[in-house]
Structure formats: C-alpha cells, structure tokens
Amino acid sequence: MDRATIAARIAEVIEPFNKNGIAITEATSFAGDLEWDSLTVMDFVAAIEDEFDIIISMNQQAEIETYGQLIDAVTTLQG
Numbered sequence: 001m002d003r004a005t006i007a008a009r010i011a012e013v014i015e016p017f018n019k020n021g022i023a024i025t026e027a028t029s030f031a032g033d034l035e036w037d038s039l040t041v042m043d044f045v046a047a048i049e050d051e052f053d054i055i056i057s058m059n060q061q062a063e064i065e066t067y068g069q070l071i072d073a074v075t076t077l078q079g
Contacts, residue, residue, distance in 0.1 A: 001075075001078055003071060003072075003075050006052075006071055006074050006075050006078065007071045009051060009052070010048065010051075010067070010070060010071060010074065011024060013044070013047050013048055013051050014044070014067070017034070017036070017040060017043070017044050017047075018034060020034070020035070022034055024067055025067065025068075026066065026067055026068030026071070027066055027067070027068060028066060028067045029065050029066050030044070030064075030065065030066070030067075031065065041061075045061060048070070048074065052074055052077070052078060054074065054077040054078065055077075056073065056077070060073055
C-alpha cells in the first residue's frame, strides 16, 4: 500500500475523533492541534491498529506526534 493510500485511510479514521473540525495537515499534532487527551489517543491508536492490522508499540506511540509521522510509521509497519 502506498503512502497516499495510507494517508487517506488514516484521514477517514481520524474524522470521528476530530471533534473541533480542525483541518488536518502533515504537521497537525494530536495533542496540540487536535487537543486529544490520553484516552482519546489510546482509542485512536486502537482504531488505527484495527484498520491496518498492525501493532504500534508504546515506544513508537511516544515518538508519533503528528499526522505525517503517523503516516510514515504505518507505512513502515505495513512493510
């Protein structure tokens, strides 16, 4: 799966979590721009893992702060 396809699928998963209707860009930060708390992040990570049939380790989660970083991480995990 290419990066653009992964980005589109992640954008679909983000939509119900984006309560404030923030425009999503590669630089959009989950904690800062979207104002997600830790529970929302956990729910979102679970949704991403289900969507792509992957496991994102706690160490990887700690390094992923933006939408672009998440796309890159999922792309890598997809192989």
